[in-house]
Amino acid sequence: MKIAVSGKGGVGKTTISAYFAKRFAKEGYQVYAVDADPDLSLGTVLGIENSDIANLKPIVDMRDVIAAKSGGGGSFYSLNPDVDDVLDEYAINLGNIKFFKMGAVKQGGSSCYCRENSFLNSLMNSLLLKKNDVVVLDMGAGIEHLTRGTSKGVDAIVVVTEPTVVSVQTAKVVSNLARELEIKSVKFVGNKIRRPEEKEFLLKQLPAADILGCVSYNDHMLDAALGIETTEGSAGFEEEMDQIFQNLVKDVQV
Amino acid sequence: MKIAVSGKGGVGKTTISAYFAKRFAKEGYQVYAVDADPDLSLGTVLGIENSDIANLKPIVDMRDVIAAKSGGGGSFYSLNPDVDDVLDEYAINLGNIKFFKMGAVKQGGSSCYCRENSFLNSLMNSLLLKKNDVVVLDMGAGIEHLTRGTSKGVDAIVVVTEPTVVSVQTAKVVSNLARELEIKSVKFVGNKIRRPEEKEFLLKQLPAADILGCVSYNDHMLDAALGIETTEGSAGFEEEMDQIFQNLVKDVQV
Numbered sequence: 164m165k166i167a168v169s170g171k172g173g174v175g176k177t178t179i180s181a182y183f184a185k186r187f188a189k190e191g192y193q194v195y196a197v198d199a200d201p202d203l204s205l206g207t208v209l210g211i212e213n214s215d216i217a218n219l220k221p222i223v224d225m226r227d228v229i230a231a232k233s234g235g236g237g238s239f240y241s242l243n244p245d246v247d248d249v250l251d252e253y254a255i256n257l258g259n260i261k262f263f264k265m266g267a268v269k270q271g272g273s274s275c276y277c278r279e280n281s282f283l284n285s286l287m288n289s290l291l292l293k294k295n296d297v298v299v300l301d302m303g304a305g306i307e308h309l310t311r312g313t314s315k316g317v318d319a320i321v322v323v324t325e326p327t328v329v330s331v332q333t334a335k336v337v338s339n340l341a342r343e344l345e346i347k348s349v350k351f352v353g354n355k356i357r358r359p360e361e362k363e364f365l366l367k368q369l370p371a372a373d374i375l376g377c378v379s380y381n382d383h384m385l386d387a388a389l390g391i392e393t394t395e396g397s398a399g400f401e402e403e404m405d406q407i408f409q410n411l412v413k414d415v416q417v
Numbered sequence: 418m419k420i421a422v423s424g425k426g427g428v429g430k431t432t433i434s435a436y437f438a439k440r441f442a443k444e445g446y447q448v449y450a451v452d453a454d455p456d457l458s459l460g461t462v463l464g465i466e467n468s469d470i471a472n473l474k475p476i477v478d479m480r481d482v483i484a485a486k487s488g489g490g491g492s493f494y495s496l497n498p499d500v501d502d503v504l505d506e507y508a509i510n511l512g513n514i515k516f517f518k519m520g521a522v523k524q525g526g527s528s529c530y531c532r533e534n535s536f537l538n539s540l541m542n543s544l545l546l547k548k549n550d551v552v553v554l555d556m557g558a559g560i561e562h563l564t565r566g567t568s569k570g571v572d573a574i575v576v577v578t579e580p581t582v583v584s585v586q587t588a589k590v591v592s593n594l595a596r597e598l599e600i601k602s603v604k605f606v607g608n609k610i611r612r613p614e615e616k617e618f619l620l621k622q623l624p625a626a627d628i629l630g631c632v633s634y635n636d637h638m639l640d641a642a643l644g645i646e647t648t649e650g651s652a653g654f655e656e657e658m659d660q661i662f663q664n665l666v667k668d669v670q671v
Binding site: 171177202207208213268271272274280303312327340342360364 | 455456458522528559596615618
C-alpha cells in the first residue's frame with residue numbers, strides 16, 4: 164500500500180508520517196519511508212543523524228541508473244525490491260524501515276524541484292509492492308505536490324489539519340485535488356487539539372466519516388521538538404495514534 | 418523596501434506578514450502585500466472574503482499584458498505604479514494595502530508553480546518603489562522559493578521559526594540560501610514561544626544580533642485561528658510585534 168501524508172505547513176505531517184512508518188514496521192511490514200519535502204525533516208524525526216541524511220544519495224540520482232537498466236529508452240522497468248538491489252544504495256535502514264529522501268538541498272537560485280517530483284512519481288508507479296510492503300510519503304507543505312501530480316498513484320492520502328480556519332481551508336483544497344488525481348481514499352487527521360471547541364470546529368468543517376481521529380496537543384511533543392528525550396505524556400499520543408492507525412488500516416484495507 | 422517572510426510550514430509566516438502589511442500601512446506607507454504561496458492564506462488573514470480572493474486575477478496573468486506593453490521583446494519595462502495602472506487590475510485595495518496573489522489554485526496533476534515564481538521574481542525586480550513604498554511577500558513554506566530564486570532581489574528576508582529542532586533547522590537552511598542569493602539583511606523572528614527554555618533554545622541556535630524578537634503563544638491567536646473575533650490577550654502580541662517592527666525598520670533602514 165502507498166500512503167501520502169499531506170496538509171498545510173506545520174500541521175504535523177512529519178510527526179504523523181514517522182508514526183505510521185514506525186508502526187507499520189512494528190507490525191512486521193516492510194516500510195519504504197520517503198521524505199518528499201525539499202525542506203527535509205522526516206529523517207530527523209525518525210532519529211537519523213543530520214550528517215547521515217546529508218550524505219544520503221537522493222532518489223532523483225537513481226534516474227540515470229534506472230534509465231541504463233531499462234535499456235535507455237526513457238521508459239521504466241517495474242522495480243521489484245525483492246530481486247533488485249538498486250533501492251538499497253539510496254536507503255538508510257532502520258530495522259524494517261528503509262528511509263529515502265526525494266532530493267538534496269540545492270543552492271539558492273539554482274532550480275526548482277520539478278525533476279525530483281516527477282521522478283518520484285514515476286518511481287512510485289513502477290514499484291512492485293508485495294502484500295506486506297507499505298510506502299509512506301511525507302509530502303511537502305501545501306498543494307504543489309498535488310498540482311504537480313507527485314502523489315498521483317498512491318492508494319490513500321492522509322490530510323493532516325490543525326483546528327484553524329486556514330489549515331482546514333488547505334485540507335479541503337488538498338482533498339479536492341486528491342480526488343482530481345483519482346486517489347481512492349482521502350482521510351483526515353485533526354492534530355494539536357487543545358480545547359473541546361477545536362474538535363467541534365473540525366467536525367463541523369470536515370466529513371465526520373472521513374476523519375481517522377484527532378491528536379491532542381501535549382508537552383511531550385514540545386519536549387521532543389526541543390530535542391529533549393521524554394516519555395512523559397506520550398501515553399495519550401500513543402493511544403490516539405493507535406486509534407488512527409486502526410482506522411487507517413480498516414479504511415484503506417492494507 | 419522589499420521584504421520576504423520565510424520559514425518552515427506553519428511557523429506563522431502569514432500572521433507576521435499580515436502584521437507587517439497592516440503596520441506599514443498604518444504608518445502611512447503604500448504597501449504591496451503579495452501572497453506568494455500557492456496554498457493561499459494571506460488574503461484570508463488580512464480579512465478578505467474567500468470568494469474575492471478566488472475571483473482575483475493572479476499576478477502571473479500580468480505577463481502577457483506587460484510583454485505587450487514592453488514591445489513584446491520578452492524584456493520588462495520598469496513598472497512604475499505612480500504612472501502605470503496595470504497593477505490595479507490585479508489588486509484588492511484595503512486602505513493603504515494593495516493585496517495580490519501570485520497564482521491561482523490549479524487542477525490536480527496539471528502543473529508546477531515555476532512560471533508563477535519566475536514571473537513574480539521578474540515583476541519584483543522591475544517594480545520602481547518610492548521611499549514610502551513597501552512590498553511584503555508572504556512566501557511558500559520551506560526552501561523551494563529560495564532554490565527557485567523567487568525572493569532574489571528583496572532587501573530583507575525575515576525568517577520565522579518556532580522553538581523546535583526541525584523549524585530551526587529550516588531557518589538555518591533558509592538563511593544560508595538567502596545569503597547565496599545575496600540578500601543583504603537576513604533576520605529571525607521566534608514565534609509561538611510557550612516556555613522560557615524555548616526562548617533560550619532559540620538564542621542558543623541563532624545569532625542573537627539577528628533576532629528581531631520573539632512572539633509568545635497566546636489564546637488570542639487560537640481564537641483568531643478558529644475565526645472567532647476577539648481582542649482579549651492581543652495586547653501582548655501587539656507589544657511584542659511592535660518591538661519586532663521597530664527592530665526591522667531600524668535594521669533594514671526603510
